Amino acid sequence: SQVSLQEEFDDLGEEYETLVKQHEVYRTKLAELKKIQSKCLSLLAHQNKKYKQLQASFKGSVSGSSAEVREEDTVLQKKIQERQKSCKTMQESLPKQNSFLLKVIIGQISVSLLTREERYDYKEGYERFKLYTTIIMLIYSLVNLFIVQYRFIDAIYHFMIVWYYCTLVLRENILRHNGSRIKGWWVIHHYLTVLLSGILLIWPDSISYRMFRTQFMVFGVYLNFLQLLQYYYQSGCLYRLRALGEKSDLDVTIAEEFQTWMWRGLTFLLPFLFFGYLFQLYNAITLYMISRHPDCHEWMVLSSAIIFFVLFSGNSATLSKVVIDKLSK
Amino acid sequence: SQVSLQEEFDDLGEEYETLVKQHEVYRTKLAELKKIQSKCLSLLAHQNKKYKQLQASFKGSVSGSSAEVREEDTVLQKKIQERQKSCKTMQESLPKQNSFLLKVIIGQISVSLLTREERYDYKEGYERFKLYTTIIMLIYSLVNLFIVQYRFIDAIYHFMIVWYYCTLVLRENILRHNGSRIKGWWVIHHYLTVLLSGILLIWPDSISYRMFRTQFMVFGVYLNFLQLLQYYYQSGCLYRLRALGEKSDLDVTIAEEFQTWMWRGLTFLLPFLFFGYLFQLYNAITLYMISRHPDCHEWMVLSSAIIFFVLFSGNSATLSKVVIDKLSK
Numbered sequence A, B: 001s002q003v004s005l006q007e008e009f010d011d012l013g014e015e016y017e018t019l020v021k022q023h024e025v026y027r028t029k030l031a032e033l034k035k036i037q038s039k040c041l042s043l044l045a046h047q048n049k050k051y052k053q054l055q056a057s058f059k060g061s062v063s064g065s066s067a068e069v070r071e072e073d074t075v076l077q078k079k080i081q082e083r084q085k086s087c088k089t090m091q092e093s094l095p096k097q098n099s100f101l102l103k104v105i106i107g108q109i110s111v112s113l114l115t116r117e118e119r120y121d122y123k124e125g126y127e128r129f130k131l132y133t134t135i136i137m138l139i140y141s142l143v144n145l146f147i148v149q150y151r152f153i154d155a156i157y158h159f160m161i162v163w164y165y166c167t168l169v170l171r172e173n174i175l176r177h178n179g180s181r182i183k184g185w186w187v188i189h190h191y192l193t194v195l196l197s198g199i200l201l202i203w204p205d206s207i208s209y210r211m212f213r214t215q216f217m218v219f220g221v222y223l224n225f226l227q228l229l230q231y232y233y234q235s236g237c238l239y240r241l242r243a244l245g246e247k248s249d250l251d252v253t254i255a256e257e258f259q260t261w262m263w264r265g266l267t268f269l270l271p272f273l274f275f276g277y278l279f280q281l282y283n284a285i286t287l288y289m290i291s292r293h294p295d296c297h298e299w300m301v302l303s304s305a306i307i308f309f310v311l312f313s314g315n316s317a318t319l320s321k322v323v324i325d326k327l328s329k
């Protein structure tokens, strides 16, 4: 067996040599890529700056010009906008500087996904992550509601929510960094939820806490159920968009099919979503009532009432806006 | 001014054309790079697997062989180890799969830093981040100790610690992913600290809390001061290692200078560190005493006593091991 080991080792030598050579080529290409990347980036930055300046000069020279001049202006402006759009497309395959938040959390490491493929993969991973966590939290909240009733076990649930939403904030910032159009409100929504769960976490086991506990757990169950529905909608959208992107961008039938599917999904989802928001309003009202109760001494009660109310308002407003925008398109 | 705008726009056209061309080249190179990257990765994976198998076969065939055979074995094993080492070096400039923890937190996005330069930059950013946060927390804990005494303001401090250590866990996982030899204990240490601060966060404002508060704030001040000292040591090491790496790897004088500097720094730091660990032991003892007090009804007291004791033991053991390892080298 000793001889055969030696032989096996020798057989690997050839592959090893190939690897070393390929790796050399790889290193060279990597260095070249970095070079041309930074060249593209600096050209792009210069172009962007200049177009912005040009756009700004228009604003200064609007008044007091003849119709002819104004028309020429419009033509030029259109051209500039086209250039800007094209620059934006080029930007997509180049790395970007991290935003302040990303810098603070993970530091100056590039989280740019440079190809469409990678971006879809990442978003799919994000949806899957939400699905698994939602299932775990759904089970946990059901257990909390019907079987175990102990403040410490509740605290773990609140901690899980804090952790979950912190992770979401991070991942959604990475998605936004890579061009996703997630509305700003959802990010604010997650921060508020972290704050809310933080407050619920430190709310001591008191009369007021017990008055609200059952309702909160029912709400938790409903919210997790809602998130499951949402998962089916969002991952369905994603799956179809991906198929769409892989075909020609101009394939009208598929695009229309997508629209139809999206509307069907959304119409199904909307009542459940609005019911969830009404539940938030109901929570706000209940908490406000509890805060006026003579046995209530905790500041947590009124603060969470306020946060629930803000969540209700922001969610309803954003969702209405999304629906109206989609309708008018 | 209208004409000059048009002129300015035309002037940008040439640069724009260059950009478009360069970007085309960049896209091609990027695709090529991905291809050769995955080729290298698959070759490397195969080689690694084979060498591991070979190593395993040796273990099976040790007994019952002559001295001559055993010597040949040793020679072969050395060769295999060399190959493995060389494979590891090549791995450094190739992306790696994320660990489970990284997958759970930020998902399947590559956080591999492919050049030595980038790795140093990232670590420097990490040290700077620790410095800034430490300064903020030092000021905050001084204010808490001497000026403001309000449970809610304390809660913000505990929340800051939770957030800070969560961020550290994430960043240190990225560092480890990129080949840093941070000891496993420090990662466990951060988890325990998050747990501890979580417990302090939900500890209601009670007699036991007030009994421990001042001591904890003094400890906080000392810890932040300690972290400042540590910053000067770690960033000094990093700065010198970086200079070392940029010169020849075999420059013996510089390497010795580094050793001297490191030992000077370490000798200065050690007493402060051990005093900090004794402080943790003292906290554990105080908390244990409080937990036996008749007015103490909170489970948080004994649990944090235990965690402080575990921190004390783990820190002392790890630090002693680090010093002994360094001495014997």
Ligand SMILES: CC(C)(COP(=O)(O)OP(=O)(O)OC[C@H]1O[C@@H](n2cnc3c(N)ncnc32)[C@H](O)[C@@H]1OP(=O)(O)O)[C@@H](O)C(=O)NCCC(=O)NCCS
Pocket: A172, A179, A180, A181, A182, A183, A186, A223, A230, A233, A234, A237, A269, A273, A276, A277, A315, A319, A322
């Ligand atoms: C209403 C809703 C279904 C519409 O989804 P949509 O059709 O994808 O909406 P938009 O067209 O505005 O989406 C724009 C982008 O934001 C993303 N997005 C929308 N809502 C999101 C949310 N709540 N969280 C994360 N991402 C979201 C979309 O995936 C899309 O991403 P893309 O640019 O990468 O393709 C969605 O916004 C939603 O589920 N909202 C409810 C959230 C909620 O209420 N959660 C529970 C709180 S009680």
Ligand SMILES: CC(C)(COP(=O)(O)OP(=O)(O)OC[C@H]1O[C@@H](n2cnc3c(N)ncnc32)[C@H](O)[C@@H]1OP(=O)(O)O)[C@@H](O)C(=O)NCCC(=O)NCCS
Pocket: B172, B179, B180, B181, B182, B183, B186, B223, B230, B233, B234, B237, B269, B273, B276, B277, B315, B319, B322
């Ligand atoms: C004792 C000490 C100064 C030694 O530092 P060192 O000389 O860098 O130690 P090592 O040689 O073992 O370092 C190996 C690696 O781990 C890193 N490292 C060591 N201790 C670390 C810590 N506590 N946190 C983060 N990284 C650490 C080093 O930077 C080095 O990184 P590299 O591989 O990228 O170069 C350091 O471990 C330390 O500061 N420990 C005390 C931590 C502590 O007690 N914190 C407060 C709790 S009360």
